[in-house]
Amino acid sequence: MSKQSKDFLNDYARTLIRVKARQLSRRKDFSDCEVEDIQQDLILHILAKLDRFDPSRASMNTLLATVVNSAVAM
Numbered sequence: 001m002s003k004q005s006k007d008f009l010n011d012y013a014r015t016l017i018r019v020k021a022r023q024l025s026r027r028k029d030f031s032d033c034e035v036e037d038i039q040q041d042l043i044l045h046i047l048a049k050l051d052r053f054d055p056s057r058a059s060m061n062t063l064l065a066t067v068v069n070s071a072v073a074m
Contacts, residue, residue, distance in 0.1 A: 008050060009043075013064045017042045020072050045071040 021038035024030045030038070049067045053060065 008046060008060060008064065010060070012061045013046070016064060016068055020068055024072060042068055042071055 017039050018035075020042060021035045024038050025033055025035045046064060046067050049063070053063050
């Protein structure tokens with residue numbers, strides 16, 4: 001496992017995932033979903049995109065925000 005895949009769950013990532021999961025769980029089309037399930041799905045989306053991370057183009061937090069917001073939009 002690469003260093004970036006070990007370090008992606010920083011405080012920013014945890015907060016972002018928690019906030020977005022709670023927002024989604026309040027929507028009527030997600031009412032049956034548990035917050036923890038949504039959080040796990042968001043983490044999986046991040047893990048799937050980590051190999052595209054290029055630190056010369058953006059920070060890890062930018063990647064996290066982009067991936068999570070994209071996953072929420074889908």
